[in-house]
Amino acid sequence: MKRVKLIAIDLDGTLLGEDGKISEVNQEAIRQRQANGDIVAFCSGRSLHDMKEIAAAANLDVPLICANGSLTSVNDEIIRSQILTSEKLIDIMEKVSEAELYFEVYTNKGVYVQKDKQPILEEEKETLFDTPEEKESAEQIIQIQNMQYGMVEVDDYLEAGVTELEPYKVFILSFRRQELEKLAEVLEDREDIYVTTSGYQKLDVAHPDASKGDALKGLAEYYQIPSERTVCIGDNYNDISMFEYAGTAVAMQNAEPEVKEYADHITKSNEENGVGYALNEIIE
DSSP, rough: OOOOOEEEIIIIIIIOTOOOOHHHHHHHHHHHHHHHTTTEEEEOOHHHHHHHHHHHHHOOOOOEGGGOOOOOOOOTTEEEEOOOHHHHHHHHHHHHHHHHHEEEEEEEEEEEGGGGGGGHHHHHHHHOOOOOHHHHHHHHHHHHHHOTEEEEEEEEETTGGGGOOOOOOOEOSSSHHHHHHHHHHHHHSSSSEEEESSTTTTEEEEOOOOOOHHHHHHHHHHTTGGGGHHHHHHHHSGGHHHHHHSSSSEEOOTOOOOHHOOOOOOOOOOGGGGHHHIIIIIII
């Protein structure tokens, strides 16, 4: 009898192509694993609302580990959540505001963004980049962010009541790399929050128990699957905790070099259906 595996798959840079969609090849490989009895879960820094839409667009029914492990949803039920307290959220927001960086607040009612934060990215794009190619690349990153499902524009975060909406992550995006690193240094020493990144221009701040690795462990326990029968596929620094927990870790060809060091296997890139290849050819 086949022994069931729990397979956690990252989205951006892993399962999704540059178009932000799950290819037919990857969809089919996932359905085949599900048909064989394995449990396939999506595990991303994205919000619950956004991940639901991505799964629905591909007609896939999967457990969702959201916001780098802050929320885990199975059959539309939240089985694990790590919420930021009001004090902690306000403190983080103040520090990011002092650094004059763009940020969003992930809540149970969607991703909240304050209107006066949006021009920050446009201003950075115009002042930091010289060539049309650089500006276009920056614009693409901004557009991907704006295209998230469940975005809620507000005049003021606190007046909109974000502290009461079970906030679970503060997401920071900036092309001012030095300012981002400076902010990361200020926050990283704290034990009451967890700071990670899913890309060069990004910073995620959440509950100290909100890592992909912790969430994968929680989901494995929920399904009563031992760690040695868990598999993960990813490409970025926020996937490392997952790689450390999983019995088998697969890195994308396009993964960060440091991330590859934690992997048992390397698959093809996200543009070459690397997830499908891993599910069909690498993972038993």
